[in-house]
Amino acid sequence: MEMGKTKEFLKKRFMKPSVLDVGTGLGGLVNEFLEIFPEGNFIGIESDETVFEHYKKHGEEPAIEIKIMDAEKMDFEDNSFDIVILSNTFHHIKNKGKIFDEIKRVLKDDGVFILGEMRSDDLSQKQKNHRDLHHLSAEIDMHNGIYHENTYTEEEIVDFVSDFFDVLLKDYLDYESDVSDYTDMVNRLRDILDKKIDKLDIGNDDKKSSSNKADEILENILENGKDIPTMVILTLKK
Numbered sequence: 293m294e295m296g297k298t299k300e301f302l303k304k305r306f307m308k309p310s311v312l313d314v315g316t317g318l319g320g321l322v323n324e325f326l327e328i329f330p331e332g333n334f335i336g337i338e339s340d341e342t343v344f345e346h347y348k349k350h351g352e353e354p355a356i357e358i359k360i361m362d363a364e365k366m367d368f369e370d371n372s373f374d375i376v377i378l379s380n381t382f383h384h385i386k387n388k389g390k391i392f393d394e395i396k397r398v399l400k401d402d403g404v405f406i407l408g409e410m411r412s413d414d415l416s417q418k419q420k421n422h423r424d425l426h427h428l429s430a431e432i433d434m435h436n437g438i439y440h441e442n443t444y445t446e447e448e449i450v451d452f453v454s455d456f457f458d459v460l461l462k463d464y465l466d467y468e469s470d471v472s473d474y475t476d477m478v479n480r481l482r483d484i485l486d487k488k489i490d491k492l493d494i495g496n497d498d499k500k501s502s503s504n505k506a507d508e509i510l511e512n513i514l515e516n517g518k519d520i521p522t523m524v525i526l527t528l529k530k
C-alpha cells in the first residue's frame with residue numbers, strides 16, 4: 293500500500309506548497325512528499341540537537357532544511373503552512389494536545405495536516421516482530437528518561453486526533469524489507485540491546501527479564517524476519 297489516495301488528493305489541491313515536517317529526525321515520511329512536490333518549500337523542526345551528528349554518522353545530508361525547535365512552542369507565524377506533517381512522532385510526544393494546538397495555529401485555514409503513524413494492530417508476523425522490538429526499545433528509552441511510548445492501534449490514533457481535526461482521508465503506507473537472511477541484523481541488534489540493558493539503572497532481576505524479552509523477539513526475527521508496521525496516513529483539516 294503506497295498512500296496513492298493521499299498523493300492524488302494532495303496533487304489536486306497544491307502546486308508548490310509550504311511544508312513543515314514536525315519531529316523530522318532522519319527524514320522518513322517527508323521523503324514521499326519531496327517526491328510529490330519537488331518544487332515545494334520544505335522545512336523540518338527537531339528538538340534533538342544531536343540530529344546533525346546522526347546525519348554525519350550515516351554519511352548523509354538532510355534532504356530538507358532543519359531547525360532545532362520544540363514543537364510545543366513553534367517559532368512560526370499563525371497560518372504559515374499549506375501542509376504540516378507529523379510522522380512516527382505521535383508516540384514520542386507527551387503533550388500531544390499542546391502540539392496539535394500548535395500545528396493548528398501554524399497551519400493555513402485551507403491547509404492540511406498529515407499524521408502518519410505506525411499502527412500496533414492488524415499486522416503480519418514480520419511487522420509484529422518489529423513492533424515488539426520497538427516496544428522493548430520504548431521501555432528502555434523511558435527508563436533512560438527519553439519519552440517514548442508503545443505504538444497505538446489504528447482506532448486509538450483516529451479517536452485521539454478526531455478531537456482536534458476533521459479526518460478528510462484515511463490511507464496506508466507499507467515498507468517491505470528485501471532482507472533474506474536476518475543473521476547479521478539480529479547479531480547487531482543483540483549487541484546494541486545487551487549494552488543498553490546492561491547500562492540500565494534497574495535491578496538484576498529486571499535486567500534478566502528485559503534480556504529474556506530481547507532474546508525471544510530476536511529469535512522471532514531470525515525465524516520470520518521483520519517489517520516496519522503499516523503506517524496509517526491521515527489527511528486532516530482544522
Ligand SMILES: C[S@@+](CC[C@H](N)C(=O)[O-])C[C@H]1O[C@@H](n2cnc3c(N)ncnc32)[C@H](O)[C@@H]1O
Pocket residue numbers: 314315316317318319320321322337338339340361362363364378379380381384385
Ligand atoms: C521516530 S522519529 C520520526 C522521524 C521522522 N519524522 C520519520 O518519519 O521517520 C521522532 C522524532 O521526533 C522528535 N521529537 C520528539 N518530540 C519533539 C518535540 N517536542 N519537538 C520537536 N521534535 C520532537 C524526536 O527527537 C525524533 O527525532
